[in-house]
Structures are given as structure tokens and as C-alpha cells.
Amino acid sequence: MNAKLDSTVTTRPVTRQTYDEVLVPTYAPAQMVPVRAAGLDLWDQEGKRYLDFTSGIAVAALGHCNPIVVEALVRQANTVWHLGNGYTNEPVLRLGLAITEATFADRAFFCNSGAEANEAALKLARKHAHAKYGEHKSRIVSCLNSFHGRTLFTVSVGGQPKYTEGFEPLPPSIDHIPYNDIEAARAAIGDDVCAVIVEPVQGEGGVMPGNPEYLQELRALCDKTGALLIFDEVQCGMGRTGSLFAYMGYGVTPDVLTSAKALGNGYPVAAMLTTEELAKSLAVGTHGTTYGGNPLAATVALTVLETINQPAFLARVKEASLYLIGKLEELVRDYPQVFGIVRGAGLLLGIVVTDEFKGRSKDIQRAVEAEGLMVLIAGPDVVRLAPALIVTDAQIDEAMALMRKGLDKLLAAR
Incomplete structure (x- = not known):
């Protein structure tokens, strides 16, 4: 029988090899295949349990299969899924009210991914600048080692050449400056700049927090030149730093903020x-998305927002952060040949490797995964931890024990 017509295709066995056979090879996923998860626990096809300190790259902030979120999704799935942008819906109106009331914003545009949110932000900046100042004001300033998405526009704005190689010619009028470099910012941000986009905490670029003075200077330069200040909080927002959004902890308010994950x-x-x-620049017909703000997504997002945006919840994130940082600093002291410093904010933390292990963050990731701990990397020299915000002290202790087992075996194998 033709496999494409096989009625058992939804239940027949698949393995990691299936990925190599049928999917476009844009990733190199781990050899184990997760099949079930709850909270911070995850199990693979072989039944092995893992402690997940990745939360799907800072996504599952409330843990896997959180019952509150599941209940909201199922309820909405039995009500209405999709309407199309010729209509609005009650869940997105409630979400719009809640997220604007919780932030500096007056208006929200909902879409499907961080790249789409950044694309909308950058289009808004160009549209606003052209209407108010003229088309000469179109340059965008971003930071080296930043990450803003994978569309051609956003990957060009991101300051990592490895992601743009082979996709030239790239969109013009985009410049990159060193992160946390005030003098470079002053030199780059002139009257022809329509937008400055920055991550308050760089994620993919090595888990690098922005210096408060740097972000304050970006705000002042944008005010001076009429550029829009865009904060990309796709990874560091939604409680990850201990504030609902990182800008709140810095006391620097952007003109535009993006959120996803x-x-x-x-x-x-x-x-x-x-x-x-600023929202007036995107009038009817200037931008859009088929699925953005659909009832399912809006219901889930509202449930997540209402759960995270509670004083006690955010206070616990800060408490867990301090506990995890303390444990990671112990790890640095006990494994000085492997790790140098701990940096980051809240529960988005990075451990920088020493010169001896330079370029080997992936080896460390694999070693601890073999012991049952899932962690991330942030480039070749940083091991990144982004556990669910509901992580307990006991789970942090378990993660550190598994990390030590992995490191011991890695060192013994040298």
C-alpha cells in the first residue's frame, strides 16, 4: 500500500532516524525522542526520565502540561477555534485588555512567533519614521550577537553572521554595534535611525544582561533622534527575570516591546x-496575520499572563534565581577547570566555560543529558539554564547533582 495513503500512519512507530529521513535538516536534535512530560519531568521513548532545565528554550514557564493551561485550552477548543481577521473574538479582547493594563502599552498586535512580533515592530518603526520624518529615516541599529528571529528581515537585524550566510543580498540600512558599549551607541544612533532594537538580556548571544546605564543611554539617544526603542523580550520576558517584563526591573520604558515564547x-x-x-502607523491593511490572536492562542496566553503576573509568583522566581545562582557558583568553585563565571538574570542563567573548555559547551550539554538533565547552550562557550519558573529548590538540588555526575564523567574521559 502507498505509505501516503496508509491509514495507520498516525500510529506506526517512528524513531530519531525518521527525522533524518523525512524532515528538512534545519536542526540536529538529540538522539532521544521525548514522548511525555509533566511539570519539569520528561520521559523519552525508552521510558527514561529527564529533569528539564530548558523549558523548551524558555517557553514552558509554567511547566509541561500545566493543568490550569490545559483546562483553558480544552475549554476554548470546545467553544470556537478560528474566525479569520474579518472578525474579532472575546478571548483576544480580554487578552488585549489584560496585557495593556499590565504594561506601558496602549495597543497590542498578536501574531504567532517572536520573529513575527519583531517583524511587526520593525515594520512599525519604518512606517512611523517615513510618515513623520521622510524616507531618509530608515536605518535600524541592532547589537552584535543579538537574535531577533529567522525571517530574512529579522535574521538580518540579528547580529550573528552565521545565520545570514548564504541568504544574501540582505535587507539594507541595518547596522550592528557591540552590546553594552555606550560610546558605540552614541556614534551609531543618528538622525537617520528609525529604530534601535535590543534584548534587555541577550539569550542566544551568551546570556548577557544589559547594563542599566547602557539601556538608559539607548533611551536617551532615541529620545534625542526620534528613533523608536524596541525591546525584544521574547526570551527574557513573561516573568523570566523576576519582573513581568525585564524593562520593569531596569526602569527603562521602550516604545515597542515584543513577547512570545x-x-x-x-x-x-x-x-x-x-x-x-505609534499604533496609528499600522492602519487597516498595512499589516496582518491569518492566525494571530485566534481564540485558542488568546485563551492560553491570558491564562499564562494571569498566572505569572502575581506578586507572590514573581517573588518566588527571584527567590529561586538566588538559590540557583548560589548553587551554580558552588559548581564554578568545584569545577574551576570547566567553568569561569555565572551570569544572567532571574531564571535565565549562563555558565561561561574556561579557556580549557572553550568551544565545548555542546560536549557539556551532552554529558549532563546522559545523566538525565536537559540544559541548553548559548553559543560554543556558554551552558544555559532556563528552567520553568515553577522550579523548586529540590529540583535545583537534583539538577546540580546530575550536572556534577555528568561533569565527573566528562573529565574522567579526557
Whole structure:
């Protein structure tokens, strides 16, 4: 029988090899295949349990299969799924009210991914600048080692050449400056700049927090030149730093903010937030998305937002962060040949490797995964931890024990 017509295709066995046979090879996933998860626990096809300190790259902030989120999704799935943008829906109206009331923003645009949210933010900046100042004001300033998405526009704005190689010619009028370099920012941000986009905490670029003085200077330079300040909080937002959004902890308010990842706890949803005045630049017909703000996504996002945006919840994130940082610093002291420093914010933390292990963050990731701990990397020299925000002290202790077992075996094998 033709496999494409085989009625058993939804139940027949698949393995990691199936990935190599049928999927476009844009990733090199781990050899184990996760099949079930709950909270911070995850099991693969062989029944092996893992402690997940990745949360799907800072996505499952409330843990896998959180019952509150599941209940909301199922309830909405039995009500209405999709309407199309010729209509609005009650869940997205409630979400819009909640997220604007919780932030600086007056208006929200909902879409499906961080890349789409950043695309909308950058288009808004160009549209606003062209209308107010003229088409000469179109340059975008970003930071080296930043990451803003994988569309041609957003990957060009991101300051990592490895992601743009082979896709030239790239969109013009985009410049990159060193992160946390105030003098470079002053030199680059002139009257022809329409937008400055920055991650308050760089994620993919090595888990690098922005210096408060740097972000404050970006705000001042944008005010001076009429550029829009865009904060990309796709990874560091939604409670990850201990504030609902990182800008709140810095006391620097952007003109535009983008959110995704944890906003849906794994359900695809993203938001671009901005002010009443700026939102006017995206009038009817200037931008859109088929699935953005659909009832399913909006219901999930509202549930996540209401759960995270509670004083006690955010206080616990800060408490867990301090506990995890302390344990990681112990790890640095006990494994000085492997790790140098701990950096990051909240529960988005990175451990920088020493010169002896330079370029080997992936080896460390594999070693601890073999012991049952899932961690991330942030480039070749940083091991990244982004556990669910509901992580307990006991789970942190278990993670550190598994990390030590993996490191011991890695060192013994040298």
C-alpha cells in the first residue's frame, strides 16, 4: 500500500532516524525522542526520565502540561477555534485588555512567533519614521550577537553572521554595534535611525544582561533622534527575570516591546506592544496575520499572563534565581577547570566555560543529558539554564547533582 495513503500512519512507530529521513535538516536534535512530560519531568521513548532545565528554550514557564493551561485550552477548543481577521473574538479582547493594563502599552498586535512580533515592530518603526520624518529615516541599529528571529528581515537585524550566510543580498540600512558599549551607541544612533532594537538580556548571544546605564543611554539617544526603542523580550520576558517584563526591573520604558515564547507556555502566540500614537502607523491593511490572536492562542496566553503576573509568583522566581545562582557558583568553585563565571538574570542563567573548555559547551550539554538533565547552550562557550519558573529548590538540588555526575564523567574521559 502507498505509505501516503496508509491509514495507520498516525500510529506506526517512528524513531530519531525518521527525522533524518523525512524532515528538512534545519536542526540536529538529540538522539532521544521525548514522548511525555509533566511539570519539569520528561520521559523519552525508552521510558527514561529527564529533569528539564530548558523549558523548551524558555517557553514552558509554567511547566509541561500545566493543568490550569490545559483546562483553558480544552475549554476554548470546545467553544470556537478560528474566525479569520474579518472578525474579532472575546478571548483576544480580554487578552488585549489584560496585557495593556499590565504594561506601558496602549495597543497590542498578536501574531504567532517572536520573529513575527519583531517583524511587526520593525515594520512599525519604518512606517512611523517615513510618515513623520521622510524616507531618509530608515536605518535600524541592532547589537552584535543579538537574535531577533529567522525571517530574512529579522535574521538580518540579528547580529550573528552565521545565520545570514548564504541568504544574501540582505535587507539594507541595518547596522550592528557591540552590546553594552555606550560610546558605540552614541556614534551609531543618528538622525537617520528609525529604530534601535535590543534584548534587555541577550539569550542566544551568551546570556548577557544589559547594563542599566547602557539601556538608559539607548533611551536617551532615541529620545534625542526620534528613533523608536524596541525591546525584544521574547526570551527574557513573561516573568523570566523576576519582573513581568525585564524593562520593569531596569526602569527603562521602550516604545515597542515584543513577547512570545513563554506567553503561550508552548502554544504558538506572540505580541507586539506599543503606544496609542505609534499604533496609528499600522492602519487597516498595512499589516496582518491569518492566525494571530485566534481564540485558542488568546485563551492560553491570558491564562499564562494571569498566572505569572502575581506578586507572590514573581517573588518566588527571584527567590529561586538566588538559590540557583548560589548553587551554580558552588559548581564554578568545584569545577574551576570547566567553568569561569555565572551570569544572567532571574531564571535565565549562563555558565561561561574556561579557556580549557572553550568551544565545548555542546560536549557539556551532552554529558549532563546522559545523566538525565536537559540544559541548553548559548553559543560554543556558554551552558544555559532556563528552567520553568515553577522550579523548586529540590529540583535545583537534583539538577546540580546530575550536572556534577555528568561533569565527573566528562573529565574522567579526557
